[in-house]
Amino acid sequence: MRSYHKCFLSAATFALSSFVFFVPHQSQALVDYSDETSSAPRRTFTPKSSESSPASNSGRVSTSTVSARNDNRGPLVFSFAPRYEVITVKKSTRESKVRATGLEARINSPWNFHFDMKYAMYSTDDQELSSESGQQKGNPELKVGIDWLDFGGAQDRTTLTFIAGATLAASDSTLGSSRTDKIAGLETTKRFYSFGLGLGYELHLVGNPKQEEEMEIGNIHHIYGGFDFELSPDIALGIMADNYSVGAVTGSSRINHLNEKLSFSSVATSLTLRPQGFFAIELGARFNTKRVQSPESLSRARLWGLPGAYGNTIYTGLGVSF
Secondary structure, eight states, X not given: OOOOOOOOOOSOOOXXXXXXXXXXXXXXXXXXXXXXXXXXXXXBOOOOSBBTBOOOOOOOOOOSSTTTHXXXXXXXXXXXXXXXXXXXXXXXXXXXXXXXXXXXXXXXXXXXXXXXXXXXXXXXXXXXXOSOOSOEEOOOEEEEEEEEEEESOTTSOEEEEEEEEEEOOOSSOSSSOSOOEEEEEEEEEEEETTEEEEEEEEEEEOOOOSSTTSOBOOOEEEEEEEEEEEEETTEEEEEEEEEEEEOOOOSOSOSSBOOSOEEEEEEEEEXXXXXXXXXXXXXXXXXEEEOOSOHHHHGGGOOTTSTTSSSOEEEEEEEEEO
C-alpha cells in the first residue's frame, strides 16, 4: 500500500459547463437548470471529470423535499458526447501534439445513482512519445455516483454524492496505461438560480503497470471545483480548476519508477451552445497554472487521461441525450 499524499486546490475555479443533458463526468452532477414541472431534464453541471476531462451529463428533475424525490424525478436518460481534443506537450526544445478522440456517456437513473463511462484513443507524430504512428488504445473509465443527499428545488438544489469506479488497463498500447486503477471520491454541488458551484475529491489507488517500459507511480489525489453560469436557455459559460498530486514510489524493484512526488494544476474555460433541446455543442480550452518540470519524462507514466498533466489543451464535442 502506498502512502497517501495530500492535495490542494491551487486556483480559484470554475465549473466546466457540459452538454445539455449530461453530468460530465465526467464526474458528478452539479447544477440542474430544469423546472420542476418540466417533462424533459436539462443540462447539469459536473466538475469532472475530468475534464479530463470536461464531459457532459444528463440533468435530473429536482424536487422540493428528499422524501418526494423518488416520485418526481425524471425518467431513465441516456446521454453521450463524442469528443476531440489536442494536447500540447511542452518539451525542453520544442512542442509536440497528442490527439485524443473519445466518447463520454452517462446513464442517468430516476433513482439515487448514475453511471458514467469514458473512453479515448490517442495518436501522435512524435516518435519519442510513441513508436506507433496510428491510433493507440486509451484506458476505459467507469464510475458510479450514489447520491447520499439530494434536496431542494430546481433553483436551489444541493447534492452530496459518493463516487466509486475504476480505469481499466489498455492492452498493446504505447500511449494507454497497462495499469488498472481503482477510484473513490466525494462531490458536493449547490445551485443558486442560474449560477452553480461544485467541489470534489477523488483518490486513485494505482495498480502496478504490466509493461516494463511504463513508469511506476504512487497513488493519485485529485481535487477539483468550479462554477458555471447560464446566460440564456441556449448559452452557458463555465470555468473549472483541477489539481493532481502523484505520489512517489519507494522500495520498488523496477528501474523505471517515480522518485519524487509531483503535482500539477490547470484551469478550463468552456462555452456551451444549445441550439436544440436534445443536443449541444461545447468549445473549450485548458491552461496549466502549475506544470511539472519535465513533461516528456512524465509521459512514460501515461497519464493522458488526467487534464493538465502534459500541457495546454483545446477541445470540442457534441452532446446528445434521449
